[in-house]
Amino acid sequence: MCPVDLTTHIAGITLRNPVLTGSGTYGFGEEYAAYCPVDALGGITLKGLTPEPRLGNEVPRLVETPAGLLNAVGLENPGLEEFLRSYLPKVRKLPTAVIANISGFSLEDYVQMARALQRDSGLAALEVNISCPNVKHGGMHFGTDPKSAEEVIGAVKAVTDLPIIAKLSPNVTDIVEMARAVQSGGADALSLINTLLGMSIDLDQQRPVLANTFGGLSGPAIRPVAVRMVWQVSQAVDLPIIGMGGITRWQDAVEFFLAGASAISIGTGNFVNPQAPLEILQGIEDYCAKRGMASVHELVGLAHVS
Amino acid sequence: MGVCALFEHRTSIIEPRIREGAGEMLTEGLVVVHECLGEKEQRLRRLVIKGPIAKTAKPGQFVAVQVQDSSISSFDPLLRRPISLAQISPDQDEITLLYRIQGRGTEILARACCGERLSIMGPLGQGFSVPKEGELWLIAGGIGIFPLYALAQDALARGLTVRLFWGGEHQRFLESAGLLQWQALGIPLHLSTLDGSFGLKGLVTEQVEEQLSLLFGQTKQEQPLSGGSIRIATCGPKKMMQAVTELGRNFGVPVEVSLEERMGCAVGACLGCVCTLRDEAGTLIHKKVCQDGPVFRGEEVVWDVSC
Structure with missing residues (x-):
């Protein structure tokens, strides 16, 4: 079998391979170093940043649900200034593509962060989170109203030379409308999907389990929703898609490529198996090789061809 | 369950295996004892696992054990279960986990038989400090x-x-x-x-x-x-x-x-298990129970907030 070319081009950046890690599940890139060599990854996406430091929500922040995980961390992060001072010097040295993830509570928040994060910072791209379900106005109103989404993407695009990846919320009636809006705003790529809003109630306490009441659902439970959205969006817009949502095995990843994703991201799957990225990468390569494909790119959107 | 008479036989056919590239933080430990601890009604279990963890583990640290019925591949329950180390025997390469069955995860874990291998992350976290004297x-x-x-x-x-x-x-x-x-x-x-x-x-x-x-x-x-x-x-x-x-x-x-808290990643990446501490300047800060703990100085913990 010929070697499969795993190189992936997305949003103007070249990735060693199409396997990334999801924001909020991989810290700032060092936490999993003992389990998964970071240079084996196509890239990592950092924990979401806000202009000011945030302590986030109270605990409990997590609750396991059938084949899933509800989380309400609430964007705990060190804030932009501390990130630039203490984290950026380390993450820019990581031997992989590093994507920063930014969240905000106003248009100005996003602009402030985008302005501070430029190509010379050593980052590969900016993922704009307009979809956090776990804080009040945690960007989610930007992610559920097409006009606001277009505006915020347009505003960050105007102030940074980094490629912009818009991370969309699945908590909308029409994901295609949102994708079109951020394309109009100037997004270079899309991340699909963020978590689905959910909740869980403790039968003994007769109260919500999460201190925040609601949380974002991730894990295998949401994968069919994510695959459907990738399918729909890939038919409607020209932007490359980073597919995510419940990927824990290589078969899941291949499903996303077939649906139209150009790269995939592993989030909650890392918690289950910290070597999931390595195993999934190997599985993708083997799948392509067995079918005589020269490049992983040949897989993208293959299920659409009638 | 119970001490497995087949153990010696089983070890000879299943070679200890560490997944490549993992260092020794992700291992497949061999179950050598899995038995009821005390009377049945207490739902306590004793699980002894052979593997390299014992060589480096310290009291107060924990492991994150995958709780999946090995006969059926499933992602339900999804997450690993953090369990503290009750005994560390480096000479035998054994760790002992004692736990109480109190949910679906531990119920499934309780079915693991001698000779089976369990995917284990660890040793994790910061353990107790052992004073030099006194x-x-x-x-x-x-x-x-x-x-x-x-x-x-x-x-x-x-x-x-x-x-x-x-x-x-x-x-x-x-x-x-x-x-x-x-x-x-x-x-x-x-x-x-x-x-x-x-x-x-x-x-x-x-x-x-x-x-x-x-x-x-x-x-x-x-x-x-x-x-x-x-x-x-x-x-x-x-x-x-x-x-x-x-x-x-x-x-x-x-x-x-x-301290104990619901954990996601168990390595400090997801911020699911934070506790609230007061630093020396009196500022409230969050620390990760999985990575910075689970052992903390009692006086720094803010008990009435979230931990």
Whole structure:
């Protein structure tokens, strides 16, 4: 079998391979170093940043649900200034593509962060989170109203030379409308999907389990929703898609490529198996090789061809 | 379940295997003992796992065990279960996990048979600090006793004086949860039960206070005494650990507490298991129970916020 070319081009950046890690599940890139060599990854996406430091929500922040995980961390992060001072010097040295993830509570928040994060910072791209379900106005109103989404993407695009990846919320009636809006705003790529809003109630306490009441659902439970959205969006817009949502095995990843994703991201799957990225990468390569494909790119959107 | 007679045979056909590139933090441990601990109604289990973790683990650390029925591949339950190390035997390459079946995950874990392999991350987190000399008081509530056994063994091996204060619901619980093993250590035991069926009736903290008062006399919070060479390590219900921390403050005895929180990644990446601490400047900060803990200095923990 010929070697499969795993190189992936997305949003103007070249990735060693199409396997990334999801924001909020991989810290700032060092936490999993003992389990998964970071240079084996196509890239990592950092924990979401806000202009000011945030302590986030109270605990409990997590609750396991059938084949899933509800989380309400609430964007705990060190804030932009501390990130630039203490984290950026380390993450820019990581031997992989590093994507920063930014969240905000106003248009100005996003602009402030985008302005501070430029190509010379050593980052590969900016993922704009307009979809956090776990804080009040945690960007989610930007992610559920097409006009606001277009505006915020347009505003960050105007102030940074980094490629912009818009991370969309699945908590909308029409994901295609949102994708079109951020394309109009100037997004270079899309991340699909963020978590689905959910909740869980403790039968003994007769109260919500999460201190925040609601949380974002991730894990295998949401994968069919994510695959459907990738399918729909890939038919409607020209932007490359980073597919995510419940990927824990290589078969899941291949499903996303077939649906139209150009790269995939592993989030909650890392918690289950910290070597999931390595195993999934190997599985993708083997799948392509067995079918005589020269490049992983040949897989993208293959299920659409009638 | 029970000690598996087939164990010797099984090890010869299944070679120990460490997944490539993982260092030794993600291993597949061989189940060598998995048995009911004490009477059945207490739903306690003893799980002994062979693997390299024992070589580097320290008392107070934990492992994250995958709880999947090996006969059916499934992602339900999804997450690993954090379980503290009750015994560390580097010479045998064995760790002992004691746990109570209290949900779907531990129910499935309880089905793991001898000869099976379990995917294990660890050793994880920061354990107890073992003082170089002096006296170590261990204070446990309920199954908070489990991680303290590894600490007791380590401390005794280093020549420290150790005593245990342990409170449980009733005699049957204490006996099921390892009373005999503790008695075999030959250290002073101060036992209490809620129903008075064994030891003194009441809370374990009452006995701690009594012993501290005997040694140091009565004290008031405004004038903390110097607790001399005593150190306290505690694990159990949050309210108990809070009370122990308070006693430690009053009598000038440093206290280490082992916290518990729902965990996601177990390596500090997801921020699911934070606790609230007060730093030296008095500012409220979050620390990760999985990575910065689970053991913290009692006095830095803010008990009434979220931890």
